[in-house]
Every structure is written in C-alpha cells, then in structure tokens.
Amino acid sequence: AQSVSQHNHHVILSEAASLELGCNYSYGGTVNLFWYVQYPGQHLQLLLKYFSGDPLVKGIKGFEAEFIKSKFSFNLRKPSVQWSDTAEYFCAVGDSGTYKYIFGTGTRLKVLA
C-alpha cells in the first residue's frame, strides 16, 4: 500500500540551528515527491517538489530536500532556521494520472527566538 511516514511529530529548535525533517515513502509507481508548509492560520503552500533528475532539489525560503532512492527517503533540510519557519510541514507522494497526493502525518516545527 502507498504510504508516507514522517517520524518527527514535533521539533523544537533555536534560531540559526540546522533543520532536517525525515520523510519516508512506500510507493510502487513513478515517484513524485513534495513538501508543503502550513504557517499558523494559513493554508498549505508548496515548498518544493521532485520528479526526476538531480536528487537535491531547492525550494522557496532556503529549503532543500534530497531524494535517496535506496532509502526511500525525501528529507527536508534548511541550514539555519528562523523564527518565521515555525509551521507544520507535510511530505507527500503524488500519484501519476490523477495528480492526487498521499500526505504524511506532518511535523510541527517550533523555532525559538
């Protein structure tokens, strides 16, 4: 069955700390991977996406993610977080044809000023 796992449910960091959020997927078809962010009180917006090619993808606001096929992972990273990165982050795998997503359970990140 298709699934996405995010093992870190809550993460607390101080400003300037480095961030890595884990995402593992189980999917039998062509892998299309996404990270979305939901800032407090706002709707979800796309951070970055991976379809093929260079496994290191860069997104908005200094975020990047690395696709490691052998580990079925697509971890999100940021070298130095800011207070404004406080949000909930969702990893998703997309189904070719319908473009529907399967989301992970999300990781709540709190950045302390």
Next chain:
Amino acid sequence: NAGVTQTPKFRVLKTGQSMTLLCAQDMNHEYMYWYRQDPGMGLRLIHYSVGEGTTAKGEVPDGYNVSRLKKQNFLLGLESAAPSQTSVYFCASSTAWTQYFGPGTRLLVL
C-alpha cells in the same frame, strides 16, 4: 484572482444534520480535491475530481458525497453529520502536480 475559496469558514452542526461545503476556484483547473485534516493524522483525501462531471473516492470517503457540476466548483456534502466528522476541511485544485489549497472550513459536529 481569488485562487481557491471555501464557504463557510466555520460551522457547528448537530449530529444527524446535513450540510454542503463549497469550494470554488478561478484558475480554470481541471483537478479538484477535498481533504480533511485531523491532529496527528495529516491530510487525508476524501474525494477528488479529474474534470467537470467526474468524481472519485479517496482514502476516507465514507459519510461524504461530492459533486462537480461546474468546472470551477466542487461541493462536499455531509448527509447525516457525525461527531467523527469534526475536522478541518481543505479543498485544493490543480492543473497538474502543484495543488493550490483553500483556507479551510472548520466543522464542529456536536
């Protein structure tokens, strides 16, 4: 360009009541989706549509019905609300891979 809008923003229902949530998009997108978001469970797909007049079941379709009579609108119906349907409901639309989300509808079923 309003993007994706949802009506209403918040609603309280009693068990057994019915209601319809409206999602509207002005981007001429073919694909539309309804999700529910519950603490610790992320977003789960309820129903989706790949074009006007078409609908399909997602991960958690039970207790919900949908209709897509016009390309720009995607309606989610609860025929007989249950407390387990207390949630935040998000609508999204896309032309392909990037989904654009609405602001959400918070539903409380007592």
